[in-house]
Structures are given as structure tokens and as C-alpha cells.
Amino acid sequence: MSQTIEPDRLSSLEDVELIVDADAHAQASWDDIRAHLDDDHRRFERFFEQSPAPGTEMNLYHSPTPTYLYEDMTDGEEDPAGLYDDAKLEETAAVTERIGVDAGVVNPTLILNLNFIRERDYAVAIMQGYNDWLVSELDAYDNLVGNLVVAPHDPHRSAEEIDRLADEADVAGVQLLGTALLPPAGHASYDPIYEAAAANDLPISMHTSGAGMKPFPEQSYWAETYAEDHVTQHPFAHVTNAASLLLQGVPERFPDLTFVFQEAGIGYVPYLLRRLDTAYHEFGHEIPALPNPPREYVADSFYWCTQPLGHTAETPRHLAWIVELIGPENILFAADAPHPDFDTPEELFDRVRAYFGADAINDMMGQNAVEVYDI
Amino acid sequence: MTERYPVADATELSEDGSRVIAEVRGQEIAVFRHDGDYYAVANYCIHQGGPLCEGALSGRMTTSEDGWDWRYDEDEKYVVCPWHGWQFDITTGRSPKDERYAVPTYDVEVDDGTVYAVR
Numbered sequence: 206m207s208q209t210i211e212p213d214r215l216s217s218l219e220d221v222e223l224i225v226d227a228d229a230h231a232q233a234s235w236d237d238i239r240a241h242l243d244d245d246h247r248r249f250e251r252f253f254e255q256s257p258a259p260g261t262e263m264n265l266y267h268s269p270t271p272t273y274l275y276e277d278m279t280d281g282e283e284d285p286a287g288l289y290d291d292a293k294l295e296e297t298a299a300v301t302e303r304i305g306v307d308a309g310v311v312n313p314t315l316i317l318n319l320n321f322i323r324e325r326d327y328a329v330a331i332m333q334g335y336n337d338w339l340v341s342e343l344d345a346y347d348n349l350v351g352n353l354v355v356a357p358h359d360p361h362r363s364a365e366e367i368d369r370l371a372d373e374a375d376v377a378g379v380q381l382l383g384t385a386l387l388p389p390a391g392h393a394s395y396d397p398i399y400e401a402a403a404a405n406d407l408p409i410s411m412h413t414s415g416a417g418m419k420p421f422p423e424q425s426y427w428a429e430t431y432a433e434d435h436v437t438q439h440p441f442a443h444v445t446n447a448a449s450l451l452l453q454g455v456p457e458r459f460p461d462l463t464f465v466f467q468e469a470g471i472g473y474v475p476y477l478l479r480r481l482d483t484a485y486h487e488f489g490h491e492i493p494a495l496p497n498p499p500r501e502y503v504a505d506s507f508y509w510c511t512q513p514l515g516h517t518a519e520t521p522r523h524l525a526w527i528v529e530l531i532g533p534e535n536i537l538f539a540a541d542a543p544h545p546d547f548d549t550p551e552e553l554f555d556r557v558r559a560y561f562g563a564d565a566i567n568d569m570m571g572q573n574a575v576e577v578y579d580i
Numbered sequence: 581m582t583e584r585y586p587v588a589d590a591t592e593l594s595e596d597g598s599r600v601i602a603e604v605r606g607q608e609i610a611v612f613r614h615d616g617d618y619y620a621v622a623n624y625c626i627h628q629g630g631p632l633c634e635g636a637l638s639g640r641m642t643t644s645e646d647g648w649d650w651r652y653d654e655d656e657k658y659v660v661c662p663w664h665g666w667q668f669d670i671t672t673g674r675s676p677k678d679e680r681y682a683v684p685t686y687d688v689e690v691d692d693g694t695v696y697a698v699r
Contacts, residue, residue: 454643458647482678485678486666486667486675486681487666489640489641489677491641493640493641493642493643493651494643
């Protein structure tokens, strides 16, 4: 690959048609979720009321990533415990605009840990409370759409939840959280979720999460610090879920369903894809579900979010190589607004603009996301 | 210009599933008998150069209509490379998993009790 200046190269972010953050975050508080519990789930209200911080037991480290940009916290927040309070989607919408992103696809923050919950009804209640909160909040923001969460503890009620809210204008997809997803995503038990998503034309997004007592990926048990956990668990969870989806034949059984992998960067993807194709030949007897090589399903229906890219200014061409190995048509720019490990659009655009034509750049920065999430 | 080269006496290939491997102009070629016919395949795996045709013949795992149950298709026309397990259809040379991959195949002629590979 050579860096030659071709006539169709974009030279400025201003020339990009539309920039979409395929992985923005909402900061629903427990109060927000409680306030939206429907009659079936009111019995959990007492628990929410009595617990000073429901979910605190999920946090194992003294310093997981905070939820807002560092500069915003030093500006405003005096009480760190209040980080989740009364934020709604304001901060997400504001940071999205501030870093030059036109639209964001919102995913949860506090309940990234929904899968850690063991009690099925409780998980279903949180799913319902969060989704109703999300749908009501999104109405106020023109630059945000969102993913409904589902509770893999109960695939049938998750499917009903998708059917219930899929027609809301700001619902862009379904969030099947990737961390602590046991069994992994290719298991037959999740078919009702995939059926409902496909029937409603909604993509499945899979977001991984950091801090917390999670049974999967198992490496997490031995991480003494958040840093150790964060480095390993995001890509490990995605690798396991993607391999499970592909080798169990989910894309063959749901050919119209799209999958988006969030929050792990893209460096692991070329390695994973080539390893899958090798396994496809070496262990063909175990992979009868796929009549075609994994890379063909990946090209058709898997998308990879770029954030966090790391320190790409060191050698921009290396990032361009990774993009080329995956294919720009399967890459979604993600900022992770408003979290403090965010990437600005420049972090991707500036490094790769000289290596790809205008169409490929526009696709990565926003058009692919417009297509996937029907924004 | 192709020529035919004797690789075996037909009595060596009297049963389905039997094979011989012979050297033809410096290249090893296997001739298999399958379902009453003869098929010649290069003894060379395009993956990493393994001796493909020294591997076992196998059928193929498939799935039921709904994609969940596995079925074994007993038509044993796939040779499995003894090095890494890559499979190729001896009747076509193609990988059953990925049609981009294929190993060379050759025509076979039988004349007066002798099996020839045409190369």
C-alpha cells in the first residue's frame, strides 16, 4: 500500500458527508430506571429505593473508567457518587456535538453490566425500565438514536421487548451485551432474540464492559486492576462471541441480521478473521453449519467499531493497513461519547484519509452506520 | 501436449476407496477409485504442501433444514490432508468449504487392464 495523493482523496473532515458515533453512551441512573418500571416490575422498586447504590457490588476496582470526560467532571461534579444522577442524555448529546460528530447511536453505561445479574426477573425488569427511559429521553435529542437492551437471561421476553418497542422512531437496534454473555452468542437459546431483531429489521450490537464481577471472559477473574481487565476482556469477549456466532452458523440461519462489535478497537479483527478461515478448513467436520467461509458472512453482515484506536499518530500507515485487512466497508467510526477514552473523528480520519478514496472514507466515518442503523 | 502415463494395474484399484500413488514426470499423482470410476488428483495440498492424497477419504458433515442437527453424508469422496485436515473433493479437486481453493486433477484412461493418468 502506498501513500499517493489521488484526486479523490479527502483533505479535510469538513468534506466528510456525515460523521456518526456508532458507540455513544447514555447515563441512565438507577432512579431513572426505577421511575420507568411498569406495573409488572414494581416489586423491584423497593429494592432500588432501599439500596444506597444498587449495582455497586458489581464494581471490583477502586478506579474504573469514569463516565464523563475528565474536563467535565472537574468543572462540575463535586460528588463522584452523583455521576449518574440527573444526567439524562444531555452530556452525550453535548459531547457528540462538541467533538464534531453529527449523530450518535446510544448504548447503556451503568447497565453494561446487565448480564452480571443472576436473577432473571430482576434482569428483565431493568431491561424494561431502561428501555422505556431511553425511548422517552431520545425524543428530546435530534442527534441521537439508541439501541434497546435485551436480557439474555430470558430470550423469549427479550424478543417480546424488541417487538414492543421496535417501531419507536429513535430505536436503531438491539444491544446484546457481549461481556458475561453465557453461553456465548452463537448458542441456540438466543434464537428468539435474533428472530425478533431480524423480523423488525434491527441490527444486533454487542458491547463489552470493564469493571465488575463477570463470569466471562474468565481471564477477568485474575485481573487485579481495572487496567489489566480492560486490556484483555474487551477483545477476548468479542473474539469468543464472533467465533461462536459464525461457527454455530447464526449468520447462515439469519442471513438478514447484522452484527456490530463495539468498544474493543479493530486491531484484533484481522487476526480473528484469518484464524476463523483457517479453522474452517482444518476442522471442517465441526463446522457443517457454514456452507461458505466465515469471511464471506463477516463481509456481508459484521461491522467493527473503531474506538479505542490507541495512539495512531505514531505510525498512521499501520492503522491504514488494519483498515485494509478488514475492509473499510465493514468499519464504523465510533467516538464513545461521552466517556473519557473517547476518540475524536480526527483520530481515524487524519490517519487513513490519504490511503483510501472519498467513498471509503465517507463509508467508515458515517455512511456505513447510516445503513446499518437506518439513521 | 498431454500424454498418458501408466500409474497402476486395474486390479490394484478393484474396490471403491482404493488408491495408488505414482510419480508422473516428477510429480506425484494419486488415482482413486470411487463409485466405480477413477479420479486422479495431485498429491500436493495447496495449503502448505502436504502429501494430500496420503490422507483418509471421508464423507462430509452437513446440517438439517433448520441448521441445528448435524448429519453425516456418507459419500466418501473427500480426501483429508494428513497435515492440517484440509479437504478436497477427489472428483473435482475443489475444496467443499471454499470453491476458491482447488488442487489439480487429471483425466484417467483405462486401457487393456492398465490405468493411465493423462498429463
